[in-house]
Amino acid sequence: MTYQLHYWPTIQGRGEFVRLALEDAAAAYVDVARGDKDDGGGGERALMADLAKGDHPPFAPPYLVDGDRVIGQTANILLHLGPRHGLAPRDESGRLWVNQMQLTLADLVAEAHDVHHPVGMGLYYEDQKDEAARRAKEFRTQRIKKYLGWFETVLERAPKGGWLTGQHVTYADLSLFQAVEGLRYAFPHAMKRLEPKLDRVIAVRDAVAQRPNVKAYLASERRIPFSTEGIFRAYPELDPG
Amino acid sequence: MTYQLHYWPTIQGRGEFVRLALEDAAAAYVDVARGDKDDGGGGERALMADLAKGDHPPFAPPYLVDGDRVIGQTANILLHLGPRHGLAPRDESGRLWVNQMQLTLADLVAEAHDVHHPVGMGLYYEDQKDEAARRAKEFRTQRIKKYLGWFETVLERAPKGGWLTGQHVTYADLSLFQAVEGLRYAFPHAMKRLEPKLDRVIAVRDAVAQRPNVKAYLASERRIPFSTEGIFRAYPELDPG
Numbered sequence: 001m002t003y004q005l006h007y008w009p010t011i012q013g014r015g016e017f018v019r020l021a022l023e024d025a026a027a028a029y030v031d032v033a034r035g036d037k038d039d040g041g042g043g044e045r046a047l048m049a050d051l052a053k054g055d056h057p058p059f060a061p062p063y064l065v066d067g068d069r070v071i072g073q074t075a076n077i078l079l080h081l082g083p084r085h086g087l088a089p090r091d092e093s094g095r096l097w098v099n100q101m102q103l104t105l106a107d108l109v110a111e112a113h114d115v116h117h118p119v120g121m122g123l124y125y126e127d128q129k130d131e132a133a134r135r136a137k138e139f140r141t142q143r144i145k146k147y148l149g150w151f152e153t154v155l156e157r158a159p160k161g162g163w164l165t166g167q168h169v170t171y172a173d174l175s176l177f178q179a180v181e182g183l184r185y186a187f188p189h190a191m192k193r194l195e196p197k198l199d200r201v202i203a204v205r206d207a208v209a210q211r212p213n214v215k216a217y218l219a220s221e222r223r224i225p226f227s228t229e230g231i232f233r234a235y236p237e238l239d240p241g
Numbered sequence: 242m243t244y245q246l247h248y249w250p251t252i253q254g255r256g257e258f259v260r261l262a263l264e265d266a267a268a269a270y271v272d273v274a275r276g277d278k279d280d281g282g283g284g285e286r287a288l289m290a291d292l293a294k295g296d297h298p299p300f301a302p303p304y305l306v307d308g309d310r311v312i313g314q315t316a317n318i319l320l321h322l323g324p325r326h327g328l329a330p331r332d333e334s335g336r337l338w339v340n341q342m343q344l345t346l347a348d349l350v351a352e353a354h355d356v357h358h359p360v361g362m363g364l365y366y367e368d369q370k371d372e373a374a375r376r377a378k379e380f381r382t383q384r385i386k387k388y389l390g391w392f393e394t395v396l397e398r399a400p401k402g403g404w405l406t407g408q409h410v411t412y413a414d415l416s417l418f419q420a421v422e423g424l425r426y427a428f429p430h431a432m433k434r435l436e437p438k439l440d441r442v443i444a445v446r447d448a449v450a451q452r453p454n455v456k457a458y459l460a461s462e463r464r465i466p467f468s469t470e471g472i473f474r475a476y477p478e479l480d481p482g
Contacts, residue, residue, distance in 0.1 A: 055398045056338050059345045059391050069334055073344040075316075080337055096312055096321055097297050103314040104300045110351060118359040119372055120379035131360060131372045138361035150300050157296045 003029040004065035006047055006058075011230040012182075014074045014109065015062040020174040021078055023217040025085035031222070075102045078171045087171040094165060101154070101164060101172040105179055108147045112182065113231045115139045115238060125228075125235070136238035140190040144183060148198050151176060155200035162203060169211070176201065177208035182232030187239040244270035245306035247288055247299075252471040253423075253464075255315045255350065256303040261415040262319055264458040266326035272463070316343045319412045328412040335406060342395070342405060342413040346420055349388040353423065354472045356380045356479060366469075366476070377479035381431040385424060389439050392417060396441035403444060410452070417442065418449035423473030428480045 003022065007015030009031070022029045033047040051058060058072030064080070071077050079099055082088025088095050113121075118135040119128040151164070159166030163173050180201065184191045195202055208214055217223055226232060244263065248256030250272070263270045274288040292299060299313030305321070312318050320340055323329025329336050354362075359376040360369040392405070400407030404414050421442065425432045436443055449455055458464055467473060 056341070057391070057394060057398070058341075059348075059388075069337075071337055071341065073341045076337055076341045076344055079340065093310055096310075096317055099320065100297070100299075100312065100314045100317045103317055107300075107351075110348075114355060114359075118355075119375040122379050122383060128375075131375070134360040134369075134372075138363050142363060147300075150298070153298060157298070 001028070001067060003027060004032050005029050005062060006032050006050060006065070007062040008047070009033040009044055010224065012178075012224050012226060012232075013062075013230050016178055016224075017074050017105075017171075017175045018062050018064065018077050018081070019222075020178055020214065020217070021081050021085065021087055021171045023222070024169075024174055024211060024213050025081070025087060026213050027081075027085060075099060075106050078102055078175075082171050087169065087174070089165055089168070089170065098165065098170045098172045101151075102175055104147070104150070105172070105175045108143075108179055109182075109231055111139060111143055112186065115186075116233050116235060125233070129237070132235075132238060140187055140239060144187065144190060145194055148180075148183075148194065148201050151201050151204075152198050155204065162200075162207060164204065169208070173204050174208055174214070177205045177214075180205040182226065182230075185226040186232040186234050188234075189239050189241045242269070242308060244268060245273050246270050246303060247273050247291060247306070248303040249288070250274040250285055251465065253419075253467060253473075254303075254471050257419055257465075258315050258346075258412075258416045259303050259305065259318050259322070260463075261419055261455065261458070262322050262326065262328055262412045264463075265410075265415055265452060265454050266322070266328060267454050268322075268326060316340060316347050319343055319416070323412050328410065328415070330406055330409070330411065339406065339411045339413045342392075343416055345388070345391070346413065346416045349384075349420055350423075350472055352380060352384055353427065356427075357474050357476060366474070370478070373476075373479060381428055381480060385428065385431060386435055389421075389424075389435065389442050392442050392445075393439050396445065403441075403448060405445065410449070414445050415449055415455070418446045418455075421446040423467065423471075426467040427473040427475050429475075430480050430482045 005015065005018055005022065007013065033044050047061060054070055056070050058070065062074060062077065063070055063072040064077045071080050082098065083095065088098050115136045116125050116132050117128065118131045125132065154164060158164060161167035163169050164176065209218065228234065246256065246259055246263065248254065274285050288302060295311055297311050299311065303315060303318065304311055304313040305318045312321050323339065329339050356377045357366050357373050358369065359372045366373065395405060399405060402408035404410050405417065450459065469475065
């Protein structure tokens, strides 16, 4: 069964958390809005048209089509994919814990987006630069530290093995990699200051980057570069040195 | 088994979505930070001390203790409680769909909070009133409509029965009730304009309010009133008539 991933074709965004899980699992999937028609892809127009259909219409991209199921919300997609591809624990308690970590990463991602769009997502960044500068300060000096520090504590207390749940990688580890990458891109100075106290988090980031399927993916054209169109945005004025 | 709910003792906040599920299910629980010591409660200080403990430390309240499990993130707590109390579908596909709707409500709740704290959660509202006024406009005129309009569409396409999944109430219906109540409190003028096109959503709100256990709860002292300390805040300047 080939999955269909529906997401904006030109950014990593929230879709990237799903792409990383699919790539690590070597799952067959079509990135619908990116593919051409020969691949079963239909471009951005198809994305928006499909969004409105069906009994379980997603509120927004990303969403995944798996047979006759249409599944929206990033963490929910991963909750579905994890057990199918060995990226979640087998027991219910472990799965809830991984979901909890994923939802905490989702909160971090939402805050990272709010930094450059504090006044509203319908306005351009250029129209809310002053507000963004105010918001960025708290994010840079307090929030990143709080989130990544929490993951450092989780890793400190986890069973041996180096991953968030110990011996086995989960989709939350892949997502933590992506969060660190995004934060490094958008807030390089802040991250440089914070990373010395985040050894375990950075070790997860490094271990994910070395996983063969992830490594191949990152080196491929399928990996869209970070940009100031996505969730993590590098605006130097929001991350003074 | 008595659940322990850990949440701020003086606000509805995110904890209220959990309280509503526990109350509707007539589940035995202690609202730890609110109870006195005779009830097993320990006040706000105990809340913060407990937060930092254990192998699965929650990032923030609310969290639920169920036996030896500590479960954080509102949607994750409900994912755990739903099947145990008849508040989620029995099939996996149905459970994912309810989780998806709950996560969409979580996004709405986060945006409702950002309206009065666009620049940062560490600052007072009074120090970001101008930014809040800008953000409120988009929320009032576009975002509420987009979210609740989506739920209206979901209800329009759902199997007969009036609930989000048709014939049986789920925790997502209880949460939709809470979202409507919060929005009515914080944005009464905006909601008055929007509600004529939200018949099905309001019917769910009304049906939840009439459920015997919910009705008894809402009339009890256990229901904390809305206030300008919570997530939904009534600041008249953010909702001009």
